[in-house]
Amino acid sequence: MGHGVTTSPVLRGGLLALLAATLFGLSTPLVQRFGQGLGPFSTAALLYGGAALVAVFTRRRASVEAPLRRSDWPRLLAMVGAGAVLGPVALAWGLQRTSGASASLLLTLEAVFTAVLAWRWYGEVLDGRVKSAVALLLAGGALLVIDQGLTGQVQLLGLLAVAVATVAWGVDNTLSRGVADRDPGQVVLAKAALGASVTTGIALVWGEPRPGWTAVAALLAVGATGYGLSLRFYLLAQRHFGAARTGSVFAFAPFIGALGAFALGERSASLLLLGGGALMVAGVLVHLAEDHRHVHEHEALDHEHAHTHDDGHHDHTHPVMPQGAHSHPHHHSPLRHSHPHAPDLHHRHSH
DSSP: OOOOOOSOHHHHHHHHHHHHHHHHHHHHHHHHHHTTTSOHHHHHHHHHHHHHHHHHTTOOOTTTSBOOOGGGHHHHHHHIIIIIIIHHHHHHHHHTSSOHHHHHHHTTHHHHHHHHHHHHHHOOOOOHHHHHHHHHHHHHHHHHHHHHHTTOHHHHHHHHHHHHHHHHHHHHHHHHGGGTTBOHHHHHHHHHHHHHHHHHHHHHHHTOOOOOHHHHHHHHHHIIIIIIIHHHHHHHHHHHHHHHHHHHHGGGHHHHHHHHHHHTTOOOOOHHHHHHHHHHHHHHHHHHTOOOEEEEEEOOEEEEEEEOSSSSSOOOOOSSOOSSOEEEEEEEOOEEEEEEOOSSTTOOOOO
């Protein structure tokens, strides 16, 4: 059976992931600059406070996007613990103890952990090309650790804290695939509000210094774009080509962050750092070159998510055909066809 897809899932998802990567990548050197002198929990609270503010204005009607369900809350709470508490706190602590360029580049390892977890938890396909990309990313990360280890113990501890953040966000990214078909504005709002509440409470109990108004305004703005809007685009990208591939394209974020650190005046580049960055760029490019297509079967399925009727998978009828994307519970009949695809909401078959 044919289909009406005119744009590949890799292109659609890739552009959304690159947009998310740009916003998040630019946030890293800005967090380092405006978070100086602040506690890591205070920094995380302000970042996710900004994300919650922007999410309030990006929620959609239930007729356009599927709302969160009660059964989603255990997953959301796990996302908050990993992605809105441990991840940003570890990053904020590490950025005060290592260079912004090295920290930005090491964040590429988030893609490695995301790809491995998506393979283990969801059975997403990791073919030879994807495995080669992961190996290049790991090799690049190893060079960065060696580079920072040669500069002293404090630098290395900072970089290890950033590595902890990449593990936490890898877990968060993989968990978020389970709510990628829900309203992204509602997901961001729930995650950000809970994360900001938890880290604010810990910052107060811990007695961290109160931030000045300049730092408050700056970090709220960085959180709104680099964490709020970025997460929204990340969730939309996952709809189109799964957790592993979204994570790999998102690996461009560290290079944007390293360029941002350079633009802000940091000149800490070394041959090992440049070599690690080159390996990571190669890993991302190898992964983006993937072209996955074969004859596959769709089993009968009932679910709810935002969709249109020109993608070859949604051929159900309406008394009055809606214009554009809309959401409602709908049924998929069994289908067998062949076209380029990725592990999105409708292509989670085994290989």
